[in-house]
Every structure is written in structure tokens, then in C-alpha cells.
Amino acid sequence: xxxxxxxxxxxxxxxxxxxxxxxxxxxxxxYMYWYRQDTxxxxxxxxxxxxxxxxxxxxxxxxxxxxxxxxEDFFLLLELASPSQTSLYFCAxxxxxxxxxxxxxxxxxxxxx
Amino acid sequence: AQxxxxxxxxxxVMEKTxxxxxxxxxxxxxxxxxxxYKQTASGEIxxxxxxxxxxxxxxxxxxxxxxxxxxxxSIGLIITATQIEDSAVYFCAMREFMNYNQxxxxxxxxxxLSIKP
Numbered sequence: 001x002x003x004x005x006x007x008x009x010x011x012x013x014x015x016x017x018x019x020x021x022x023x024x025x026x027x028x029x030x031y032m033y034w035y036r037q038d039t040x041x042x043x044x045x046x047x048x049x050x051x052x053x054x055x056x057x058x059x060x061x062x063x064x065x066x067x068x069x070x071x072e073d074f075f076l077l078l079e080l081a082s083p084s085q086t087s088l089y090f091c092a093x094x095x096x097x098x099x100x101x102x103x104x105x106x107x108x109x110x111x112x113x
Numbered sequence: 114a115q116x117x118x119x120x121x122x123x124x125x126v127m128e129k130t131x132x133x134x135x136x137x138x139x140x141x142x143x144x145x146x147x148x149x150y151k152q153t154a155s156g157e158i159x160x161x162x163x164x165x166x167x168x169x170x171x172x173x174x175x176x177x178x179x180x181x182x183x184x185x186x187s188i189g190l191i192i193t194a195t196q197i198e199d200s201a202v203y204f205c206a207m208r209e210f211m212n213y214n215q216x217x218x219x220x221x222x223x224x225x226l227s228i229k230p
Contacts, residue, residue, distance in 0.1 A: 033218070042119075042204055043220040058217065090158065101148075102218060104158040 003027060006091050006105035013081050014113050021076040021108050023091030031094045032074040033102065034058070034066060036087040043090065049074060081112045115140045117207050119221035127229050128197060133180070134190045134224045136205030145209045147181070147188045148218070152202040161203075164188055192226075200228045 004025045013019050025032060033048040045058030047066035055066055063085060065077040078085055089108045094100040116139040126132045138147065147164040162174045164181050172179045180189035192199055205221040 035220075040222060042222040043206075045217055045219065048217060056217070059219070088156075092158075101160040101163070102150075103160075107156050 004091055004093050004103050004105040006089075006108050008108060009106065010109045010111075012111045012113065015082060017078075017081045017112070019078040019081050019110065021078075021089055021091075021110070023074045023076075023105055024072050025074075025091075025093040025103070026072065027093065027095075027103070028071065029093035029095050029103070030071070031096065031100070032068060033092045033094075034064075034074070034076045035090045035092065036060065036085075037090060037107075038087050046076065046089075078110075081110075083112045086110060086112045115142075115145075115207060115209055115219050117205055117219050117221040119205055119224050121224045122222075123225040123227065125227040125229060126195060129194055131191065131193045132195055132226065134192075134203050134205075134226065136188050136190070136221055138186050138188065138205075138207045140186075140207065140209055142209040145207055147179075148206040148208070149177070149179070149188075149190045150204045150206060150220075152204065152223070154201065158204075162190070195228050197228050197230060200226060202226070 007022045031050050034046040035043040037043050044060045046064050047058050048056045049068040067075050091105040092102040094102050118137050145166045149161045152158045162177045164172045164179050176193045178191045202223045202225050204223045206218050208218045
């Protein structure tokens with residue numbers, strides 16, 4: 001079973017604060033993704049990557065940066081957090097691109113005051 | 114641009130009955146993949162079942178099956194003999210075949226299913 005670990009599980013910050021969400025997968029998957037989940041919107045893709053050093057822009061990228069430092073690690077950065085970024089964030093990974101199952105982490109709940 | 118729409122916000126059915134959840138999608142691509150995922154009360158999201166657009170047969174896994182109607186751009190999830198533990202939020206998702214390295218998965222809004230004893 002694929003393992004995707006997110007940290008922290010919960011995070012509270014203030015408007016304008018700097019936040020980094022971390023994700024590690026231990027199954028040598030090539031693809032990693034960051035989604036946010038909000039009521040009424042389902043899961044929306046922020047950024048994704050198909051390998052170390054690669055970054056692809058998703059559908060809601062504004063206000064977010066991401067970095068894939070290794071095959072295992074994918075980070076989501078909020079450099080000037082805003083209340084609109086209060087959400088539940090999920091990281092996921094998959095072995096290949098199209099047609100492949102995504103394995104999700106447990107999520108990080110971020111609150112921006 | 115691709116889009117996935119689930120219009121049913123919530124559904125409630127009795128245990129051991131059959132339920133169908135609707136999903137429609139929009140895509141410009143001739144090849145694509147359709148998925149259903151389940152999010153449990155604990156927040157865990159797991160893959161359930163998948164349909165490849167070029168396959169005419171409806172996919173089936175356990176007590177989950179799909180009703181794929183390509184001309185209508187529709188992919189319904191059917192759960193037969195529902196159990197209490199099927200209570201969850203169900204997401205429909207689509208991936209276009211853009212190129213090998215740039216396929217992205219787009220999700221619908223989700224349907225909350227409640228199974229009553």
C-alpha cells in the first residue's frame with residue numbers, strides 16, 4: 001500500500017504569515033500533487049510535479065508556490081497567507097501520469113486568521 | 114477546458130438498497146480516464162473504480178459498478194447492497210490524455226452518501 005505522509009496535520013497562522021506544508025511519499029512514485037478541499041468545490045488542483053525539480057501549474061495556483069526537492073518530497077509554500085487560503089490541503093502521489101490511481105495523504109487543515 | 118460536475122449534494126438511502134450517484138464531464142480530448150474516489154468520515158480518500166474512455170464495457174469492482182454513457186458524457190457510480198460503512202463523500206474525477214507527462218486529475222464537487230439502518 002502506497003504511503004503518503006503530510007505534516008503538520010493542523011496549522012494556524014495569521015494573515016501575511018509564511019507557511020510550508022510538507023509531503024513525503026515512500027513508494028518511489030514519479031507524480032505528486034497538491035489539492036485543496038473546500039465545501040462546494042470538491043478537490044481543486046494547486047500544483048503538481050512529475051519528478052524532482054519539475055513543477056506544473058494546476059487550476060488554482062495563485063498565492064501558492066511549490067517545490068519538489070527529491071522524488072519523495074513535495075512542499076507547498078504560502079509566503080503571504082490570506083484568510084481565503086483557509087482550507088483542507090491534500091497531497092497525493094501516483095506512479096505514472098494518466099490513468100493511474102492517486103494515493104492520498106491524510107490532509108493538513110490550515111487556518112489563516 | 115475540462116470540467117467535472119456532480120449535481121447531487123447529498124443522498125440518503127436505506128441499508129441494503131442500491132444507489133446511483135451521477136457525474137457529468139466536459140472534455141475536448143478523445144481519450145480520457147474517469148475515476149471515483151471515496152472520502153470517509155475520518156477524511157481518508159481512497160480510489161474505488163476507474164473507466165477508460167475507449168472501453169465500452171462498464172467497469173465493476175466488488176459492489177461498485179459504473180454506468181458509462183459516452184454520448185451523454187456521463188459516468189454514474191452504482192453501489193449495490195449498500196452497507197453502513199458506505200456512508201461517505203464520493204468524488205468523480207477525470208484525467209485527459211494531454212501527453213504522457215502532463216495529465217492532471219480534475220475532481221467534481223462530491224456527493225455525500227448517508228446509509229440509514
